[in-house]
Amino acid sequence: MSLKLIHFPMTRSLRVVWAGYELGLDLDIETRPFDRAKLKQPDYLKLNPVGKTPVFFDGDKRMIESVAIIEYLANKYADGKLSRNASHTDYGDYLQWMEFGEAGMGGYVGQLLGHSMLLPEEQRIEAMRIWAETEMKTCLGFLESSLGDDGYLLDEFSLADISIGYILFLVKISRNGGLMGEKTAAYFARLSERDGWKRASALKP
Template sequence: MAPTPDLTLYHAPQTRSIRVRWLLEEMGLPYTLHTVQFAARPAGDESYALIHPLRKVPALKDGDEIVLDSIAIMQYLLGRYGPSPLDVTPDEADYGRFLHWLHFGESGMTMPVSLLLAHTQLLPEDKRDANLAQWAKYETDKLLRFASEHGVGDREFIAGERITAADISITYMFYLLKLIRQFGDAPENLKTYFSRMTSRPGWAIASSAD
């Protein structure tokens, strides 16, 4: 029997904590939402450093346990409060596919997308490097083509013929690209996929301004 949840999600709108909040909604787990100030960096205040010493989001508190980083938190929730159809188990044919895209949404895409964000939007104009932005755009587009042709754009859902944490992971990165106006020239099947994923009620709650 799964333990009784005592969950607090430390969250800021538009950040990777959207992934965790969306998963919590899809799993139907009760949680308390604690909104962290994110207008300045580092996030939150000194008291938040007791939760996350790096003062980043998300963080999840489960009773006395604190878990950091969005993908780790999702795996924690699936393992501790499963079984859940949001997970894909080792005995399923799509297990490897699920793991790949669950982590690709972070480990595979973060560097070029972060550089693209920094050198087109985030940094002051006099600190931006046009050559680095161009390289980041090239690398990001290459990753989007890969996703379009090898796993995300060829099915309704990535794995298991149902929504899973892998869909949540990759959809957030598409959302981030959309926020910085770098998703408009993505392959059409990815834009269709993104529209389908973001039509879900759980997404609407997770991506709200609250």
């Protein structure tokens, strides 16, 4: 087995590193500094044709979607640990949170980051930032109403928490942590206490 990840700290490859530690897998992690311009250059585009992070290789098989990669790792190399299948009663919830972390919330957090921090100031559009903030509030409201006072999204920690937890990290670093409700903030704090998160988020190039 040759599982190789090119990891850019703080980006979505963090989901894969975090899942790797939680699943007890021995990933070969090459850590590089995040530089958007370099992701668009031909040598990187050969690795990931859409010029984004992550990029992961299982031998000569390549994957570029973070949530798909963690599900792949759990099912192919960790006997389904931290995952759920159709025989579990919470399979629907599991799938929904896995997707909600990226398809549901990922776009809005990208807009928030872009129009408040990442884009050059002259390209930022305040109306886009406000729109993304409004949508994000709705998403975070749904999350808040689904969480309890302790524990995780399902009956125990799962990959769904990695999908959602990483997006909450982006909500925080986009300086929108104040949009989180009390339960969500406490949930994120619980996730941040996990050894897998601590080790993954400490990796530097």
